[in-house]
Amino acid sequence: MSLRRRLLRWRARWRRGPHLTQGLPWAILLLGLMLSLGLWSHERQEAEQALQRDLDVALHAAGQRLSHRLDALQQILSAVHALAQTQEAGAAGRSLDEGRLSRFLEALPLGADHAGLEGLALVRWVPGRVADDKASPRALLGPLLPGPGQLGQAPDLWRESLLQPTLQRARESGQLALSPALDLRSWRLGRNLGFVLVQPLFRPSPDGSHRLESWVLAPVALAALMDPLQAQMPRGLSLRLFEGDGIPDPPLLYQAAQAPARGLRQREERLHRGGQAWTLQLLVHADYAPLTRLGEPLTLGLLGGLGSLLLALLAWALAGSRERAQALAQRMTRALRESEQRWAFALEGAGDGVWDWDMRADTLVTTARWKALMGWPLSAAEPRLSQMLPLVHPDDHAGLRQRLRDCIQNSQGSFEVEYRVRAEGGGWRWLLARGRIVERDSVHEPLRMIGTLSDIDARRQSEAQIHFLARxxxxxxxxxxxxxxxxxxxxxxxxxxxxxxxxxxxxxxxxxxxxxxxxxxxxxxxxxxxxxxxxxxxxxxxxxxxxxxxxxxxxxxxxxxxxxxxxxxxxxxxxxxxxxxxxxxxxxxxxxxxxxxxxxxxxxxxxxxxxxxxxxxxxxxxxxxxxxxxxxx
CATH class of the missing domain: 3.30.70.270 (Reverse transcriptase/Diguanylate cyclase domain)
Known part of the structure; x- marks a missing residue:
C-alpha cells in the first residue's frame, strides 16, 4: 500500500472517529501545564532576586555599622593625636604624658559606638643602644581607662612578631594601622580575642623634620564589637568575620552564638581598614522569614497545574459526555441484566419464589414460583396482601400479622415467619417467608418491601417425624x-x-x-x-x-x-x-x-x-x- 493511500485512509478514520474531541482535553492540559511552568519559573526567579537584594541590603548595613564603629574608635585616637599636637605647640615642645592623656580621655563621652574598647595605652619610643641602627623601644602603658580593661606594664612590643609589623606600618605611613587578630590576654592588652588600633605620635625636630615619639594603642575585643551588630540582625541571619581577603581557609575571628557551621545561603563583603583586610560573611538560616517567599512560586505553579487539570477534565466531560453516557448506560444495562439473570438462576435453583410489596398501594408483584407455592392462579392478576391472608392457615394468621407489624415498626426492617397454606391434594403445606424493607420516605416510614418464599414442608414433616420417633x-x-x-x-x-x-x-x-x-x-x-x-x-x-x-x-x-x-x-x-x-x-x-x-x-x-x-x-x-x-x- 502506497504512502498516499495510507494517509488518505488515516484522514478518513480521523474524520469518522472522535479523535478531535479526545485530543482537545490533552491539548488544554498541555498548554495549561506549560503556562504554569513558565509562570513558576518567572516567579521563582523574581523571588530569588528579591531574596538576594534583601540579603545584600542586610549585609551592607552590617558592614556600614561595623565601619561606623571603627570610625568612632579612630576618632578617639585622632583626638589623642590632636591633643599631642596642641600640647607641643603650647608647651614649647613638651611631650604628651600619661597623666594629661588620662584626664583628657576621662572627659570623652564614650557610648555604644565604642563597644569593644578594652583601654588605651601610650607606648613611648626609646632609641636603641645596639650596634645596628635599629631602634629598641620600651613600652610604658598606663591605666588610662577605668574598669576591667585597665592595662599594666607591657613587654617590649617592638620585639613581638604580631605587633611589630603594625607598629612599623603606622610609623612609616604616619596614619592609623590595625593589627592582625591576636589574643589580647597574651599581651596584657585585654581579656579576649581582638585586634589593636595603632596611632603614631610625632614630634618636630630642630632640623624641621618630625621624629616618632610614641604610639597610642587601643585594644578592641572582637566579641564585644560584633555582638551588638548581631543583635540588630533580623531573625534567621547571623554574622561571621574572617581575617584576610579571598585567601583559602581564612582564620575565623567571630561567629554569632548558636549559629550553625553552614547556612542555607551566604553572602560576603570585603572590608579594608588601617592596612588590614577582613571578610564579613552573612549566613541565612531556615527560620529566616523571607525564605518562605521561595515557596510561593511553587504553590502558584501547583495551583496553575491543578487549574489546567480541571479545565482539561471539564473539556473532556463536555466533549465526550454523550458518548460516555451512552456507553455507561449500556454497561449498566448489561450489568443489570446479568445480575437479574444470576439472581433468577439462583432462585430457580433454590426453588424459592420472590415477592415485591408496594406498601402504599398494597399491591404485590410476584414470580410464578411464588404463585405456585401459595396456590394462586398464574393467569390471575397480582394479589393484594389482603387477598393473600385468607390462603393462610387460621392458626397462623396472628403470628404472620405480628411479624409483619414488628418488621414495619422495627428499625432493622426485616422479618422471617413460617406458616401453612392449603395444598393442592388437601391438607396443609408449610412455607417460610422472608422479607426486608428496602425503601422509606423522608420521615422513615416504610414504602417498599421485598422478600422470598420457600417450601419447607418436607423439612417440617421430617422434624415432626423425628419428634414423633423421639417420643x-x-x-x-x-x-x-x-x-x-x-x-x-x-x-x-x-x-x-x-x-x-x-x-x-x-x-x-x-x-x-x-x-x-x-x-x-x-x-x-x-x-x-x-x-x-x-x-x-x-x-x-x-x-x-x-x-x-x-x-x-x-x-x-x-x-x-x-x-x-x-x-x-x-x-x-x-x-x-x-x-x-x-x-x-x-x-x-x-x-x-x-x-x-x-x-x-x-x-x-x-x-x-x-x-x-x-x-x-x-x-x-x-x-x-x-x-x-x-x-x-
Whole structure:
C-alpha cells in the first residue's frame, strides 16, 4: 500500500472517529501545564532576586555599622593625636604624658559606638643602644581607662612578631594601622580575642623634620564589637568575620552564638581598614522569614497545574459526555441484566419464589414460583396482601400479622415467619417467608418491601417425624417410657389441681416369649403391633397407651374416672387381648394379666401408682391367668 493511500485512509478514520474531541482535553492540559511552568519559573526567579537584594541590603548595613564603629574608635585616637599636637605647640615642645592623656580621655563621652574598647595605652619610643641602627623601644602603658580593661606594664612590643609589623606600618605611613587578630590576654592588652588600633605620635625636630615619639594603642575585643551588630540582625541571619581577603581557609575571628557551621545561603563583603583586610560573611538560616517567599512560586505553579487539570477534565466531560453516557448506560444495562439473570438462576435453583410489596398501594408483584407455592392462579392478576391472608392457615394468621407489624415498626426492617397454606391434594403445606424493607420516605416510614418464599414442608414433616420417633415406640407407635412418664406427670398435676381421679392399668402378655421363640421375631413384632391396636381401640382418644417393655404396656385413664369405669376398661382390654388373632396362616390365642391402680387411693405419685399397678398385675397372675386382678379389688 502506497504512502498516499495510507494517509488518505488515516484522514478518513480521523474524520469518522472522535479523535478531535479526545485530543482537545490533552491539548488544554498541555498548554495549561506549560503556562504554569513558565509562570513558576518567572516567579521563582523574581523571588530569588528579591531574596538576594534583601540579603545584600542586610549585609551592607552590617558592614556600614561595623565601619561606623571603627570610625568612632579612630576618632578617639585622632583626638589623642590632636591633643599631642596642641600640647607641643603650647608647651614649647613638651611631650604628651600619661597623666594629661588620662584626664583628657576621662572627659570623652564614650557610648555604644565604642563597644569593644578594652583601654588605651601610650607606648613611648626609646632609641636603641645596639650596634645596628635599629631602634629598641620600651613600652610604658598606663591605666588610662577605668574598669576591667585597665592595662599594666607591657613587654617590649617592638620585639613581638604580631605587633611589630603594625607598629612599623603606622610609623612609616604616619596614619592609623590595625593589627592582625591576636589574643589580647597574651599581651596584657585585654581579656579576649581582638585586634589593636595603632596611632603614631610625632614630634618636630630642630632640623624641621618630625621624629616618632610614641604610639597610642587601643585594644578592641572582637566579641564585644560584633555582638551588638548581631543583635540588630533580623531573625534567621547571623554574622561571621574572617581575617584576610579571598585567601583559602581564612582564620575565623567571630561567629554569632548558636549559629550553625553552614547556612542555607551566604553572602560576603570585603572590608579594608588601617592596612588590614577582613571578610564579613552573612549566613541565612531556615527560620529566616523571607525564605518562605521561595515557596510561593511553587504553590502558584501547583495551583496553575491543578487549574489546567480541571479545565482539561471539564473539556473532556463536555466533549465526550454523550458518548460516555451512552456507553455507561449500556454497561449498566448489561450489568443489570446479568445480575437479574444470576439472581433468577439462583432462585430457580433454590426453588424459592420472590415477592415485591408496594406498601402504599398494597399491591404485590410476584414470580410464578411464588404463585405456585401459595396456590394462586398464574393467569390471575397480582394479589393484594389482603387477598393473600385468607390462603393462610387460621392458626397462623396472628403470628404472620405480628411479624409483619414488628418488621414495619422495627428499625432493622426485616422479618422471617413460617406458616401453612392449603395444598393442592388437601391438607396443609408449610412455607417460610422472608422479607426486608428496602425503601422509606423522608420521615422513615416504610414504602417498599421485598422478600422470598420457600417450601419447607418436607423439612417440617421430617422434624415432626423425628419428634414423633423421639417420643414413641418405633414398632407399635405407642408412647415410649419417657413420653408416657411425661404424660403421667401432667395428668397427676391436673388431677391434683382440680381434685380429680385417674386410673393406671398395667398389661402383661402371657406366654409371649414362647410364641416369639417358636414362630420368630417377625411374628412376634406383628403380634405386638396387633395388641397395640387392640389396646388403643379399648380406650378413649384422651387416654394414653404406652409400651414400657418387651410385652408390657401401660394405659393412662385421664380423669375424671371412677374405679368402676376403670375396671370396665380393664375388663375390655382383657377380653380384646384374649380374642383369637390370625396372622397369615397362623392362628394365635393369648391372654394377659392386668393390674389396676387408682389415684389418689392407691398412690399419689408416679412411683407409687406404678408399684400398685404392678402388685395388682402379679396378684392376677397368681390367682389365674383368666382372672382380672386390681389393687384393692
Amino acid at each position: 414413641h415406640d418405633p414398632l407399635t407407635e405407642l408412647a415410649n417410657r419417657a413420653h408416657f412418664s411425661e404424660r403421667l406427670q401432667q395428668a397427676l398435676a391436673h388431677a391434683r389441681r382440680y381434685r380429680e381421679s385417674l386410673g393406671l392399668i398395667l398389661v402383661d402378655l402371657d406366654r409371649f416369649k414362647p410364641v416369639n421363640d417358636i414362630h420368630g421375631h417377625a411374628v412376634g413384632d406383628e403380634l405386638l403391633q396387633a395388641m397395640a391396636r387392640r389396646l388403643k381401640a379399648a380406650v378413649r382418644e384422651t387416654d394414653v397407651v404406652g409400651r414400657i417393655g418387651g410385652d408390657e404396656f401401660l394405659v393412662l385413664l385421664c380423669g375424671p374416672v371412677s374405679r368402676e369405669s376403670a375396671r370396665h376398661v380393664a375388663e375390655k382390654i382383657y377380653n380384646l387381648v384374649a380374642q383369637p388373632l390370625q396372622l397369615g396362616d397362623l392362628s394365635l390365642e393369648l391372654t394377659c394379666s392386668v393390674g389396676l391402680a387408682m389415684y389418689p387411693e392407691d398412690g399419689e405419685d408416679e412411683h407409687s401408682l406404678k408399684k400398685a399397678a404392678d402388685d395388682a398385675m402379679y396378684a392376677s397372675k397368681r390367682a389365674g391367668r383368666l382372672l382380672l386382678g386390681a389393687a384393692g379389688g
